[in-house]
Amino acid sequence: MRSRYKSIYELPNKVKIETTTGENCAELPNNKTKVMTEFYPALGKIVITESNLFKKAKHCKNADSLKSCLMKQKGKVKRKAPATKKKTKKTDIADADVDIVEKSMENIEPLESDYDVIDLETGELFSCRTSKSLHLTWITVAKQILASYKWDKCLFITCTMASRPDYNEMNHLATGFVNRLKKQFRDDFQGIHKFLEPCDDGSWHVHYIACFHQFPETFEKWAKRWWALKQGYKSDIQVFIRKFNNKEDLINTIKYLDPTSTKKAHRVPFYPKNCQCMRGYGDYAMPTTAISDFEVAKKIVGQEDPTKRKNIRVIDADTGVQVYYRIEYCFTANIVAQNKKHHSDIKANKPTEKQMVQISFVDEMPKRNTELWQDYKYTHTMHWSGI
Numbered sequence: 001m002r003s004r005y006k007s008i009y010e011l012p013n014k015v016k017i018e019t020t021t022g023e024n025c026a027e028l029p030n031n032k033t034k035v036m037t038e039f040y041p042a043l044g045k046i047v048i049t050e051s052n053l054f055k056k057a058k059h060c061k062n063a064d065s066l067k068s069c070l071m072k073q074k075g076k077v078k079r080k081a082p083a084t085k086k087k088t089k090k091t092d093i094a095d096a097d098v099d100i101v102e103k104s105m106e107n108i109e110p111l112e113s114d115y116d117v118i119d120l121e122t123g124e125l126f127s128c129r130t131s132k133s134l135h136l137t138w139i140t141v142a143k144q145i146l147a148s149y150k151w152d153k154c155l156f157i158t159c160t161m162a163s164r165p166d167y168n169e170m171n172h173l174a175t176g177f178v179n180r181l182k183k184q185f186r187d188d189f190q191g192i193h194k195f196l197e198p199c200d201d202g203s204w205h206v207h208y209i210a211c212f213h214q215f216p217e218t219f220e221k222w223a224k225r226w227w228a229l230k231q232g233y234k235s236d237i238q239v240f241i242r243k244f245n246n247k248e249d250l251i252n253t254i255k256y257l258d259p260t261s262t263k264k265a266h267r268v269p270f271y272p273k274n275c276q277c278m279r280g281y282g283d284y285a286m287p288t289t290a291i292s293d294f295e296v297a298k299k300i301v302g303q304e305d306p307t308k309r310k311n312i313r314v315i316d317a318d319t320g321v322q323v324y325y326r327i328e329y330c331f332t333a334n335i336v337a338q339n340k341k342h343h344s345d346i347k348a349n350k351p352t353e354k355q356m357v358q359i360s361f362v363d364e365m366p367k368r369n370t371e372l373w374q375d376y377k378y379t380h381t382m383h384w385s386g387i
Helices: 063-070 090-107 129-148 165-184 219-233 247-256 262-270 296-303 335-341 353-364 370-376
Strands: 004-009 015-022 034-041 045-051 156-157 189-198 204-212 237-242 280-283 288-293 308-316 322-331
Touching: 034 129, 034 296, 045 296, 063 288, 063 296, 129 189, 129 219, 129 247, 129 262, 129 296, 156 219, 165 189, 165 204, 165 219, 165 280, 189 262, 204 247, 219 237, 288 296
Parallel strands: none
Antiparallel strands: 004 015, 015 308, 034 045, 034 288, 045 322, 156 204, 156 237, 189 204, 189 280, 308 322
16 A cells, blocks of 8 residues: 555654555545545535445435535524533532532642543544634634635735734624625625634734635725724725635635644643634634444546545554544535536446446546645644645
8 A cells, every 4th residue: 555645653651643645545446335425515525425424414215315415505504602601509408518518629730631532523532622713613613614614715814913912802892893894885785704813922913714706996095094093093904915825725725724733832821711712703614524334425426536545543552553544535526517517327237328438528528637746745733634
C-alpha cells in the first residue's frame, strides 16, 4: 500500500496516533461495507467514510434513495428552546445529602489530562477539555459554512480595536455588528459566522465569514465607518475585507481559524469557560448525511476515483490495542450537475441506452492529474477531516 505522507507521533500518556494521507494510502472498501456519505452542495464534494464509529443518519438501501436523501434541501437550523426546570421543594434530609456531596466534590483534585474522550471526527486525543470543546465547536461551524454558502459569494472580514478590548466587550461589539448588518443589507444578506479570537497580549479581535446573495456595493465603506464610530475615530487599517479566490482559499481560511492549531495553542487558556466564541447567524444548515453500502454510494460518483484518502489510527503504545480507526474517501463530483445531465435507471442490471450515453460521457472526461500529489504535504496541525 503506497502512501504520500505518513505522520506518527506519540502523546505523553503512551498513546500513538498514526496518520497516513495520500492517493493510495488506503484500499477501497468492499461492496457490502457500511459507509457514511456526507454531501457539501456549496463545494460539490462528497465524503465517503469507513470507520468503526457511525453517526445517526438515515440508512439507504439503493442509490435512488441515497441520492434523494443527500440532495434534499435542508432549512434553517432550529435551535432548541432552553428546558425549564420545575421547582421542587427539598426536604431537610435532601439538603443534608446535597451538602455532603458538595463537600466531597471540593476534596477531589482536578484531572491533569482528559484522554478518555476521542474526537469522533479525527480520532484526536486532547489534553484539555477546553481545547476539545473549542475544536468540536470549530468543526461544527466549519461544516455549516461549507454546507450552506457558495465560496464566490463569501467575504472574509477581520476587525480589531485599538483599545484592546476584553472578551465581553469584543463579543458585544461583534454581535452588534451582525445585528446591524442584517438590518442594513437584509435583501442581499444570507448568513454570517463570527470567530472571536484572543491576541498574544490577551486582547480580542473578531473574524467573519459572511455570505451574500449579491455583494452590496456600499458594504465595505459601511463596515469601516461602523467600526470607526465604535472606537471614536476613523481608522481603515483596523477593518480588512477580501473575497475568496477559489474553493481551496475558503477551506484554507477555515483551517486558519482553528483555535486549537499549533500556532494558536498558547492562546487556549485565554478562552473563558462556556464562551460562544464561534457562532452562526442567518440561514445555514449542516451537511446531509446517509449510511449505505459502499456499492450503493459508489454508483453516485460513477467511475471517478477519490481525490483524497486519509487513514487515521489511534493505538495504545503499551498494549498495542487499536483504540480508533477511520478511513476517508473524498470525491469532488457534483452529483447535482450529474443528476441534471444523466437520467439513467441505476436499478437495472443491464445497461440501457441512457446508461451507455452516460458511460461514454465519463470515458470522454479528462483524467485527474495525479502528478500534483508529489508536492502534497499534510500538516497534522489542521485536524478537521471533513474538508
